[in-house]
Amino acid sequence: MLELSKQDVELDAPCTNKEEALGFIVSRMVDGGLVQPDYLAGMVERESQTSTYLGNGIAIPHGTPETRDMVKQTGIKVARFPKGLDWSNGQTVYTAVGIAAKSDEHLGILKKLTHIISSDELSKRLHTTSSPDEVIAILKGEADAPTLSIHLPNLRTGMKLAFSDEARALTVSILRKASPGPQINWGAMILLQPLQLADNLWLLCTLDDVHPPMLAAVQFHSPDLPNALFITLITRGNVHKPFMDQLMALRHSGLIDKLTSAPDPQTLYRLLKGVHAEGKTATCRIPLPHGLHARPAAQLVELVNSLGVDVLVENLDGDGDPVKANSIARLISLGACFGHRLRFSIADNPHVQNQLDSLLREVAKGLGDEPTPLPDDLPVDDSQSTQPAQQHRPTAAPKPGEKIKGLCGAPGMAVGSVFVQQEVTYNYQEQATNPAEQRQRLEDAIATVRARIRERIKVTGTQASSNEAKLIAGMHLALLDDPSLIDDAQELIPLNKSAEWAWHTTYEQLASQQENNPDKLLAERAADFRDVGSQVLSVLTGTDNESNESAPHILVCHELPASKVPMLDPAITLAVVTAVGGVTSHAAILARSAGIPLLVGCGEQVLQIPADSRLIVNCDDQYTLIADSEDAVQQALAEKQTREEAIRVAHDNRMKPAITTDGVQLEVVANVTNSSQIQKALDLGAEGVGLYRSEFVYMEFGREPTVEQQVTEYGQALSLLQGRPFVVRTLDVGGDKPLPYLPMETEENPFLGIRGARLSRLYPDMLKRQLEALIKSGLAADKDENNKPNLKIMFPMICDIHEWRELKQMTADVVNDHTGLSFELGMMVEIPSAALMSDIFAPELDFFSVGTNDLTQYTMAIDRGHPTLSAMADPIHPSILRQIKMTVDSADSHNGWVGVCGELAADPVGSIILAGLGVKELSMSVKAIPLTKSRLREVSMKQAQAMAEAALYAESAQAVRALKPEDF
Incomplete structure (x- = not known):
């Protein structure tokens, strides 16, 4: 491992910005004989490709692979900035670990940094300690943050005791025996008053800065209490908080009885550690005489990877936590011996039974070892799956004329011959005999792909739409430099594994983990791991995975990698249809920029x-089909031409207001996530911002953005809008949008849980800081006579008048401290109760904004992301339109107004009906604005009102969609 000395650490670097910091670090490296002076250019280039900020105030500036020749000797220089430096996008760095990498000796430090950034205590010590030795110890992993230890020998179950006081004395006695070092006053500890968390659960907690944090628990029964538990713990600081959170989670979940009636120490251990099986489970015994050692563990990992799902495995006869079954090392750490019970857990999915049966079947076969018959007196858990595996049914080919539904990744229509690209098969051996050669092959393949990506960045740099492509390619470069990817693959090779097998196993593990992220946006980034991984794998195997099809065609494939999009010629690839994929994937982003229609998620x-x-x-209508006649082809081509002409005309007239033929003007505004999108929206004809998703400001930071940081962002938005409407939705997280730095309990159904305004009420100070920032930015803009702010603030996820009044009072409290700004206050209508009670809300607010996406989800009881039911969740359903009409009537009766900021606002039929219902403002994605304004200019308000009236009394969404303005 690379050695560090005091000379490598500067605790008070004299730098005021990032550029000075990079220069300072390189000068220290030059003085230390590590690099040539030109290495600085490599550091600057690396930062331009992708930020080296890791998180929690730590950055790792380093050069590019091209500058390795300038490294004389591998080394590290640490620079501390006590006041912090702005590294990029408001990310503040207090400690920079500069790397001069000639080989891979620095990877050990990088692996330790991953642990440090996840620990607030270690990071704070790293940034504030006055001792260079402690900095070195932290970076080398020799100063880990204390954690609460729960050890199986410190747990007792089934004790017969007369009183809880006896259990308290027993727990203290257990800790006294287990405690190392100086003794504390155990007698005084026994006299401390415990906290009673439930009728049969007590907790005794004492702080001690000398002893390591640890816990003892005694589960007992007495004449008065059939089942009870006494827990005593020694802690320091807030080390015990995760454990306390776990106890509260058990209480909220009604699982305290399981805790107090645990049949054995192992069960009690798993409950206290928060270990429990999720999803479907199956249990089996290990039939291997030598237990689950390296060879069968490798076979199990390969099987799990082939299943394509996350598998959790637990040794029910051990004392460790469950592990993900995608790591050989973690499986070996289970210590599973002959006869031990393994419990597999897989999240529920349509194929879960087949997946569990495959695991049980292969374990029974021995996973490559010769199995030994198990004794008859070793029963398996009752939870074991015994149902036979269902036969896999191949997917039938679609019939001509049959519509296949998908999702719009990039808009447009296309008609052409199909080219179906089957998935690439990589042929390679798992085993290899020369680890050094395999490591070199992997390094060479990664270097080749790095060079190709950099060349792609240079080419796209000359194109108008290059920015997004460059950013995505830069992110792919960062993945190739990720030590958790490279190092994990390199660690598998000494187990006599080939470079191909080690690389594929590693990147597929990371992709599978990412795929199961509850945030859909982040889950879709799994495609990037597979994209980068397959590029390296194709180099290793010499596999050509490029299409040689030169005639114009529609490409059909399993999934479209982002790296392939820049290579597609729109004159040749008329459109792309995929079996899987998401609308926010990087491939979709690039397809939209390239103007290639993309339909994703159509199924196998x-x-x-x-x-x-x-x-x-x-x-646009989210389907594809096989043409069943020449007439169908000609009709589609004519429709395509008509749509393209309509888009051209709409774009040419995008600055004209949306005024109906009989003179009624509608306000058409944009949904945006930050101020940088506003100018593009204005250029496409937006008349303001109807939904500013402020949560994205919070997601850009590793901690809550300060009031000043928010004022800067909101101020930029107001400056660009120049008095146009600026409707800001307050922080809307929770559900499928968690914030990593905001404590939120795991919920069984987060969409019906603590989210939106409900979360803001739990953290009122955070909401008040956001309101303060909004009002301050408005006051600052108000000083400009030519830019009077038109600020409107609305709260999301309101269902009850008492919620509204509480939030309104918080706003009043902030206004009292920052007077002088005139703004409107409103609420989102996303929950049916808000629409049904809109007449109660209307007298107390200025406006409603209807979020049709969530309103549809909650009204129809269908998750809008559900793979089979989502098509039924059509926001144009009469039940949704009736709630919008009810809301409009309530607002009209109290001089308020209603906007719509969901997908329905840009719907070709929906936008006209909404206008007819009396909606004053339509807010939508930026690209939909020109065409929506054009459609509204083609109808009269009389037609729109007649259409809306018919829609309210239609029997289905399909019946509403059949309505046409020319029929009225």
């Missing part, structure tokens, strides 16, 4: 489309 059936088919792709 599209891969069965016959090769001689003519395909019609309609991304």
Whole structure:
């Protein structure tokens, strides 16, 4: 491991910005004989490709691989900035670990940094200690933050005691025996008053800065209490907080009885550690005479990877936590011996039973070892799955004329011959005999892919739409430099594994973990791991995974990698249809920039489309189909031409207001996530911002953004808008949008839990800071006579008048401290109760904004992301329109107004009906603005009102969509 000395650490670097910091670090490296002076250019280039900020105030500036020749000797220089430096995008760095990397000796330090950034205590010590020795100890992993230890020998179950006082004395006695070092006053500890958390659960907690944090628990029964538990712990600071959170979670979940009636110490251990099986489970015994050692563990990892799901495995006869079954080392750490019970857990999915049966079947076969018959007196848990595996049914090819639903990744229509690209098969051996050679092969392949990506960045740098492509390519470069990816693969090779097998195993593990992220946006980034991984794998195996199809065609594939999009020629690839994928994936972002229609998530059936088919792709209406006649082809081509002409005309007239033929003007505004999107929205004809998703400001930071940071962002928005409407939704997180630095309990159904305004009421000070920032930015803009702010603030997820009044009072409290700004205050209508009670809300607010996406989800009881039911969750359903009409009537009766900021606002039929219902403002994605304004200019308000009246009494969403303005 690379050694560090005091000379490598500067506790008070004299730098005021990032550029000075990079220069200072390189000068220290030059003085230490580590690098040539030109290495600085490599550091600057690396920062331009992707920020080296890791998190929690730590950055790792280093050069590019091209500058390795300038490294004389591998080394590290540490620079501390006590006041912090702005590194990028408001990220503040207090400690920079500068790296001069000639080889891979620095990877050990990087692995330790991953642990440090996840610990607030270690990070704070790193940034504030006055001792260079302590900095070195922290970086080398020799100064870990204390954690609360829960050890199986310190747990007792089934004790017969007369009183809880006896249990308290027993727990103290257990800790006294287990405690190392100087003795504390155990007698005084026994006299401390415990906290009674439930009728049969007590907790005794004492602080001690000398002893390591640890816990003892005694589960007992007495004449008065059939089942009870006494817990005593020694702690320091807030080390015990995660354990306390776990106890509270058990109480909220009604699982305290399981805790107090645990049948054995192992069960009690798992409950106290927060270990419990999730999803479907199956249990089996280990039939291996030598237990789960390296060879069968490797076989199990390969099987799990082939299943494509996360598998949790637990040794029910051990004393450790469950582990993910995608790591050989973690599986070996289970200590599973012959006869031990393994419990597999997989999140519920349509194929979970088959997946569990496969695991049980392969374990029974021995996982490559010769299995030994198990004694008959070793029963398996009752939870074991005994149902036979269902036969896999191949997906049938779609029929001509049959619509296949998908999601619009990039808009547009296309008609053409189909080219179905099957998934690439990489052929390689798992075993290899020369680890050094395999390591070198992997390094060479990664270097080749790095060079290709950099060349792609240079090419895209000359194109108008290059920015997004450059950012995504830069992110792919960062993945290739990630030590958790490279190092984990390198660690598998000494187990006599080939470079291909080690690399594929590692990147597929990371992709699977990312895929299961509850945040859909983040889950879709799994495609980037597989994209980068397959590029390296194709180099290692010499596999050509490029399409040689040169005639114009519609590409059909399993998933479109982002790296392939810049290589597609829109004149050749008319459109792309995929079996899987997401609308916010990087491939979708690039396809939109390239102008290539993309329909994603159509299911495996599209891969069965016959090769001689003519395909019609309609991304705007979210379907594709095989043309069943020449007439169908000609009709689709005519429709495509009509739509393209309409888009052209709409774009040419995008600055004209949306005034109906009989003179009624609608306000068409934009949904944006930050101020940088506003100018583009204005250029496309937006008349303001109707939904500013402020949560994205919070997501850009590793901790809550300060009032000043928020004022800067909101101030930029107001400056760009120049008096146009600026409707800001207050922090809307929770549900599918967690904040990593905001404590939120795991909920069984987060969409019906603590989110939006409900979360703000739990953290009122955070909401008040946001309100303060909004009002301060408005007051600052108000000083400009030519830019009077038009600020409107609204609260999300309101369902009850008492919630509204509480939030309104918080706003009043902030206004009292920052007077002088005139602004409107309103609420989102996303929950049916808000629409049904809109007449109660209306007298107390200025406006409503209807979020049709969530309102539809809650009204129809359908998750809008559900793979089979989402098509039924159509926001144009009469039940949704009736709630909007009810809200409009309530607002009209109290001089208020109603806007709509969901997908329905940009819907070709929905926008006209909303206008007819009396909605005054339509807010939508930026690209939908020109065409929506054009459609509204083509109808009269009389037609829109007649259409709306018919829609309110229609029997289904399909019936509403059949309505046409020319019929009225």
